[in-house]
Amino acid sequence: MAAPPELFAARGTPGEVETSLRFQPKFDADGLIPAIVTDATSGEVLMFAWMNAEALAATIETRVAHFWSRSRAKLWKKGEDSGNTLSVVEARVDCDQDVLWLKVDVAGAGVACHTGARSCFYRTLPLGSKPTPNLPLQRA
Amino acid sequence: MAAPPELFAARGTPGEVETSLRFQPKFDADGLIPAIVTDATSGEVLMFAWMNAEALAATIETRVAHFWSRSRAKLWKKGEDSGNTLSVVEARVDCDQDVLWLKVDVAGAGVACHTGARSCFYRTLPLGSKPTPNLPLQRA
Numbered sequence: 041m042a043a044p045p046e047l048f049a050a051r052g053t054p055g056e057v058e059t060s061l062r063f064q065p066k067f068d069a070d071g072l073i074p075a076i077v078t079d080a081t082s083g084e085v086l087m088f089a090w091m092n093a094e095a096l097a098a099t100i101e102t103r104v105a106h107f108w109s110r111s112r113a114k115l116w117k118k119g120e121d122s123g124n125t126l127s128v129v130e131a132r133v134d135c136d137q138d139v140l141w142l143k144v145d146v147a148g149a150g151v152a153c154h155t156g157a158r159s160c161f162y163r164t165l166p167l168g169s170k171p172t173p174n175l176p177l178q179r180a
Numbered sequence: 181m182a183a184p185p186e187l188f189a190a191r192g193t194p195g196e197v198e199t200s201l202r203f204q205p206k207f208d209a210d211g212l213i214p215a216i217v218t219d220a221t222s223g224e225v226l227m228f229a230w231m232n233a234e235a236l237a238a239t240i241e242t243r244v245a246h247f248w249s250r251s252r253a254k255l256w257k258k259g260e261d262s263g264n265t266l267s268v269v270e271a272r273v274d275c276d277q278d279v280l281w282l283k284v285d286v287a288g289a290g291v292a293c294h295t296g297a298r299s300c301f302y303r304t305l306p307l308g309s310k311p312t313p314n315l316p317l318q319r320a
Contacts, residue, residue: 085218088279100309132303155199161274173188177200
């Protein structure tokens with residue numbers, strides 16, 4: 041899906057997207073771009089969510105992370121109810137300009153996951169054996 | 181898309197997915213799950229890619245990251261050509277079990293991006309002003 045022309049540049053050639061210093065974000069067929077959120081201090085991955093153009097523009101302008109809630113189909117200022125808003129310290133884009141990385145400070149209780157965990161990634165997978173349908177996870 | 185029943189468990193209720201210690205990965209309509217890759221030592225986000233069930237199973241069994249190449253439509257052992265394979269030190273899954281996080285050691289030249297950069301995320305976005313189609317990036 042093309043970016044709204046009043047907000048973001050159209051996509052250039054693959055080479056231009058990789059090397060230029062012009063922001064040309066790619067939104068997928070649903071109009072979304074994925075965002076990885078890490079803790080600006082610890083580096084821990086806190087969460088992963090999707091942005092539409094409006095959420096991305098609001099994030100850039102306000103320095104507070106906004107996403108598109110796919111389940112509720114609405115713009116979502118993360119932490120608007122819980123108080124755990126995400127202040128964006130740095131935002132990066134990848135080589136293909138189709139993924140974002142936000143380094144954030146978590147306000148309030150410092151909790152990024154809706155389960156109450158600091159990070160959504162609170163379980164590890166076993167490594168080194170063939171997967172079965174009974175693969176056990178461990179608390180991180 | 182349902183996981184291959186010989187490899188991974190079927191999805192439980194939302195509550196079970198969040199709290200249980202049984203791995204129940206969710207693959208999207210294209211049969212893919214996103215994976216965030218960070219450097220096990222520095223914590224830096226190196227890349228972001230997609231796995232199908234086969235790639236995820238190979239990653240778990242071999243501890244070497246495999247993905248599904250959407251552009252080439254094939255299983256992709258990252259670094260198979262460049263030598264920059266990714267040894268998985270730890271793998272985590274998020275609350276909804278629809279996103280993976282791999283902490284890796286990069287072999288070879290230590291380069292994760294096809295552009296030759298260590299990380300795919302080598303450019304930062306400006307923050308604090310209203311987006312325009314001429315938004316400039318900076319080298320990180």
